[in-house]
Every structure is written in structure tokens, then in C-alpha cells.
Amino acid sequence: MNTSPETIGRRSVLRSALSGLGAAMITAGIPGCRPGEQDAPLPPQVMANSPSAQITPEPRESRRVLLAYFSRAGENYYYGGHTNLDVGNTEVLAGMIGTLIACDVHRIEAAAPYSDGYDATVARNVREQDGNARPAIVSPLPSIEDYDTVLLASGIWNVRAPMIMTTFAESYDFTGKTVHPVTTHAMSGPGTTERDYARSCPGAVIGEALAVRGETVRDAGPDVEAWLRRARLLQDRSRPAG
Numbered sequence: 001m002n003t004s005p006e007t008i009g010r011r012s013v014l015r016s017a018l019s020g021l022g023a024a025m026i027t028a029g030i031p032g033c034r035p036g037e038q039d040a041p042l043p044p045q046v047m048a049n050s051p052s053a054q055i056t057p058e059p060r061e062s063r064r065v066l067l068a069y070f071s072r073a074g075e076n077y078y079y080g081g082h083t084n085l086d087v088g089n090t091e092v093l094a095g096m097i098g099t100l101i102a103c104d105v106h107r108i109e110a111a112a113p114y115s116d117g118y119d120a121t122v123a124r125n126v127r128e129q130d131g132n133a134r135p136a137i138v139s140p141l142p143s144i145e146d147y148d149t150v151l152l153a154s155g156i157w158n159v160r161a162p163m164i165m166t167t168f169a170e171s172y173d174f175t176g177k178t179v180h181p182v183t184t185h186a187m188s189g190p191g192t193t194e195r196d197y198a199r200s201c202p203g204a205v206i207g208e209a210l211a212v213r214g215e216t217v218r219d220a221g222p223d224v225e226a227w228l229r230r231a232r233l234l235q236d237r238s239r240p241a242g
Helices: 089-100 118-130 163-169 193-200 214-219 221-230
Strands: 055-057 065-069 074-078 081-085 104-107 149-155 178-185 210-213 234-236
Touching: 065 089, 074 118, 074 214, 089 104, 089 149, 089 178, 089 210, 089 214, 089 221, 118 163, 149 163, 163 193, 178 193, 178 214, 210 214, 210 221, 221 234
Parallel strands: 065 104, 065 149, 149 178, 178 210
Antiparallel strands: 055 234, 074 081
8 A cells, every 4th residue: 555645746746657546346335446557657648649738737826726635555456356556546547637737736645544455445444434434634734725626536435435535525614616526436437426525515516527447547648638628627728718
């Protein structure tokens, strides 16, 4: 499991040589961790075949965006089996987003780290969901007051975000902010994140979710770019801002 400290950085470019996935979904209602990816470098500027050269992020002064993500490496679900990942899928996805838009990036870290083992993580997630737990976070952000838009990124474990994402969401005032769920998953899409964040972030506008299948996260550049445009977080140089 990746235990690197949380980072907040302007226009943060998360590790370029990212591979594979965070926790994936397991079968028959048991929480799982995101599908995995085989180790391979993250494609430069998010995909060789994407029109990245024509993309420019919104000016930092006009967009105040926070990307807060939770990602788990270690043993993960992968096309019906398991694979070991040095970097979780959600971290790979966060790295893609961080290369494309001006945002501050914050890694959410559990005070009691999740196991590298898949089955142990599944069992813990069952307990946390059944008990409506709020796992403690290491070094939480003091405030999100400066941000207009918050991207909440995680895997989908048993059809919803890990309970630590509820811990994070309930810790801040989201009134007047736009919240976008960002997820990696095995087969459940964004799961219940839109409904859950609407409840955990009262006063926020819940925007369109991004859901990327874990096994394909490294090839998701075009879909990520298209979603960022729909969310008005990314624009083409060739097209004036509207």
C-alpha cells in the first residue's frame, strides 16, 4: 500500500510513472477494490493520441479547484483475478487530471492504513460500511474555503466510495461549491457517490461524475478530457471560452 504523505501542490503533476489501480469491486455485494492495471508508465500528457497540444487549463486565477483523492495500492481486483499494484488506479486517474487542469491536489490518507491484502481490505470495508464508520484521516486539510470546485476521487468499494471519503466530505462546509465525484470501478460506474455526496456535502451543487473502469484507467485520457470539458474545467485553445 502506498503510504506516501499527503501533498498539496499547485498544478500538481502526480507521479508520472503511474501504473495500475486502487481498490476494485468484488463479487456479490462484498466491497472490493478497484480493478488493476499492469505496471506501465502513465502516457505523457495523458495519451499520445489525444489532442493535448491544443488544450490549455483554465487560468489559476479564474478557477479554484481542489482534487482530493483516496487511492489504495497493493493486491487488487483485475479482470476477475488479482494483481499487485505499486500505484492505485485512482492515483493514476488523479495524475491524469492534474496534468490537464490547474488544481491543488490533496491525497487523503487513513490514520490506520488499509492492508495491502485484498481480502483483508474487503473484510474491513464490510465492517466500516455495516457500522457506518468514519475512518480517521492523517493531516486533514484545515479548510476548503478557497475552492469553488472540489473533485472527490476514490475507488468504488461495494457500490459506494470508501467510508473515509464520507469522513472527508463531512469535515468541511461545501455550501455554494460544485462537487464532482471522480471514481475508478470494476463494473458499478460511479456507484452511489452522487447521492452520498449530496447528503454529505449539504449546500453543494453535485456536478457530473467521472467513472473510469480500473483495468482501462491508463487509456482513459480522451474520456477524461471530454469530461473535463463538459465540466467546464478544460477548454480548447482553438475555441474561445463561452
